[in-house]
Amino acid sequence: MPKEIRYLSFSRTEVIRAATEYLRKRRMTPTPGTIVGYRLESEPEVRLVLTIAPTIGREHEIDLRSEALGAALVLFCIDARVPTPARAVKTLFVDGETLILGLSIGLTGTDRELFFESPPPLLVRPID
Numbered sequence: 001m002p003k004e005i006r007y008l009s010f011s012r013t014e015v016i017r018a019a020t021e022y023l024r025k026r027r028m029t030p031t032p033g034t035i036v037g038y039r040l041e042s043e044p045e046v047r048l049v050l051t052i053a054p055t056i057g058r059e060h061e062i063d064l065r066s067e068a069l070g071a072a073l074v075l076f077c078i079d080a081r082v083p084t085p086a087r088a089v090k091t092l093f094v095d096g097e098t099l100i101l102g103l104s105i106g107l108t109g110t111d112r113e114l115f116f117e118s119p120p121p122l123l124v125r126p127i128d
Helices: 012-025 066-079 109-117
Strands: 004-010 033-041 047-054 060-065 089-095 098-105
Touching: 004 012, 004 066, 012 033, 012 047, 012 060, 012 066, 047 066, 060 066, 066 089, 066 098
Parallel strands: none
Antiparallel strands: 004 098, 033 047, 047 060, 089 098
């Protein structure tokens, strides 16, 4: 069976849009305000922390853990008509302010382990 590996890279703007749309669709819309902070973390798991400055009240944080963040990206892809096969194994990687959604089909054994434990090869920086 052929193996498929794809990596979808999302900019800061796309991640914020995906997260806010996910929250809206889940009726978990935060207090109206401005996003003043954006932090992607990769340890112990991938997560997004957004700091919101509401029009009234104090700043607060919204924390999207990997499962919700992955769902937000898949919904974003569906809305943007980017194919994300339901049967694909999905994993998240962080590269600075960029979030990468890895999709794989047909991986087994060592290939599967490498997919989950290694950053996408496309993100390896060239040596000058």
